[in-house]
Amino acid sequence: MRPFACPVCKKELVVSDDYVKRLRWTLRLVALAICLILFVRNFYYLLYAPVVFGLVFIFGSIIYKRISLPPLEDVEGRSKEARYTAL
Numbered sequence: 001m002r003p004f005a006c007p008v009c010k011k012e013l014v015v016s017d018d019y020v021k022r023l024r025w026t027l028r029l030v031a032l033a034i035c036l037i038l039f040v041r042n043f044y045y046l047l048y049a050p051v052v053f054g055l056v057f058i059f060g061s062i063i064y065k066r067i068s069l070p071p072l073e074d075v076e077g078r079s080k081e082a083r084y085t086a087l
């Protein structure tokens with residue numbers, strides 16, 4: 001995830017890695033479940049798997065972010081934390 005500047009305090013912010021990981025796994029599982037349903041209905045529907053994954057990732061991430069708001073971390077604080085764990 002690319003860091004961006006907070007519109008209020010201008011701090012560099014980034015979406016937490018754990019959140020991004022959880023989001024991707026959830027969407028992957030949802031897309032797989034849909035593919036499985038399609039596969040059971042008709043083997044050839046599996047040809048649509050890339051389309052299913054594409055649509056689930058586009059719309060799923062919008063819905064997911066509405067249900068569970070992305071936690072933000074400031075880049076400065078995070079790099080400090082990384083330095084502390086390295087010591």
Ligand SMILES: [Zn+2]
Nearest residue numbers: 006008009010
């Ligand atoms: Zn701010």
